[in-house]
Amino acid sequence: MSAATQSTLSHTPVMLDEVVHALAVQPGGRYVDCTVGGGGHAEAILEAASPGGLLLGIDADPRALQAARSRLAPFADAVLLVEGNFRDVEAICRSHGFAPVHGILFDLGLSSLQLLDEARGFSFQLEAPLDMRFSPHQTLTAADIVNTYDEQALANLLWRYGQEPLSRRIARRIVQERPFHTTTQLAKTVEKAAGRRHHRLHPATRTFQSLRIAVNQELENLAAALEQSRDLLGYGGRLTVISFHSLEDSIVKNFLRQESRHCICPPDVPVCVCGHKPTLRLITRGAVKPSPAEVAANPRCRSARLRAAERL
Numbered sequence: 589m590s591a592a593t594q595s596t597l598s599h600t601p602v603m604l605d606e607v608v609h610a611l612a613v614q615p616g617g618r619y620v621d622c623t624v625g626g627g628g629h630a631e632a633i634l635e636a637a638s639p640g641g642l643l644l645g646i647d648a649d650p651r652a653l654q655a656a657r658s659r660l661a662p663f664a665d666a667v668l669l670v671e672g673n674f675r676d677v678e679a680i681c682r683s684h685g686f687a688p689v690h691g692i693l694f695d696l697g698l699s700s701l702q703l704l705d706e707a708r709g710f711s712f713q714l715e716a717p718l719d720m721r722f723s724p725h726q727t728l729t730a731a732d733i734v735n736t737y738d739e740q741a742l743a744n745l746l747w748r749y750g751q752e753p754l755s756r757r758i759a760r761r762i763v764q765e766r767p768f769h770t771t772t773q774l775a776k777t778v779e780k781a782a783g784r785r786h787h788r789l790h791p792a793t794r795t796f797q798s799l800r801i802a803v804n805q806e807l808e809n810l811a812a813a814l815e816q817s818r819d820l821l822g823y824g825g826r827l828t829v830i831s832f833h834s835l836e837d838s839i840v841k842n843f844l845r846q847e848s849r850h851c852i853c854p855p856d857v858p859v860c861v862c863g864h865k866p867t868l869r870l871i872t873r874g875a876v877k878p879s880p881a882e883v884a885a886n887p888r889c890r891s892a893r894l895r896a897a898e899r900l
């Protein structure tokens with residue numbers, strides 16, 4: 589995608605009203621958007637938080653921050669944009685004197701701008717170098733993984749991060765046919781390994797998802813960031829997370845459940861000995877899904893799941 593095309597495209601923020609509602613955005617509040625992306629959610633939060641509201645937006649991708657900066661220009665005095673990884677959210681916020689806060693948002697995964705950017709290698713449908721890094725400062729790329737991991741390690745990665753039932757077969761074929769330099773080269777090999785399509789998913793979908801998760805250490809970063817977010821919220825502050833696949837949603841669900849429980853003793857312990865105190869109260873019962881109207885207008889949001897909790 590050329591720079592000109594990119595500037596005319598934008599990422600459609602998902603579940604916008606649900607996010608503002610879950611965060612209970614109030615005028616004068618302080619909010620952290622850990623995945624500011626193109627700034628769509630941030631804009632809605634700032635509108636609802638004015639007058640007097642402030643937002644600190646984080647993104648690992650400098651190009652996303654550029655897009656956010658231009659979208660959020662009308663709120664320039666109320667926004668601080670920081671290039672960084674949300675696994676450092678606590679240090680980032682404290683170093684800017686931005687704690688405690690009224691709300692923290694995670695809208696996980698990647699934006700349409702990143703998916704459609706030919707230079708990034710996130711899509712198996714666009715010819716691109718096998719990169720997949722959110723941040724240019726990361727060293728590991730998808731090419732490093734497919735070209736250097738042994739067959740067993742590749743199969744484990746495809747199974748663990750992609751829940752790919754053909755992980756062994758695909759890993760074997762990758763090792764036979766490497767080195768790989770581009771997305772479409774890899775996608776063709778996966779397609780050959782998978783055989784006939786038996787599913788509405790393209791055969792390379794799970795392989796590409798697992799590589800992206802591994803390159804960006806997405807699950808580890810999310811787990812670390814959730815813990816830190818709990819400690820950044822003031823009393824009554826809201827944590828809201830939108831996830832797009834079951835691996836990240838289970839991390840969020842388990843974290844919120846554990847933090848909202850009075851006791852985390854194993855079920856066979858007759859009397860509580862853990863002394864655990866809940867730090868969060870669940871706001872959503874189960875995960876909230878996008879409305880059918882939103883899915884019809886923006887099919888990309890169909891797998892979105894929103895969970896929210898309030899700091900006790």
Ligand SMILES: C[S@@+](CC[C@H](N)C(=O)[O-])C[C@H]1O[C@@H](n2cnc3c(N)ncnc32)[C@H](O)[C@@H]1O
Binds near residue numbers: 624649672675
């Ligand atoms: C789905 S997009 C967010 C879109 C945004 N909510 C909007 O309305 O435009 C996710 C963003 O999170 C960023 N991201 C993913 N993992 C990150 C991490 N660990 N630290 C910082 N940013 C991350 C990506 O670069 C991407 O821009």
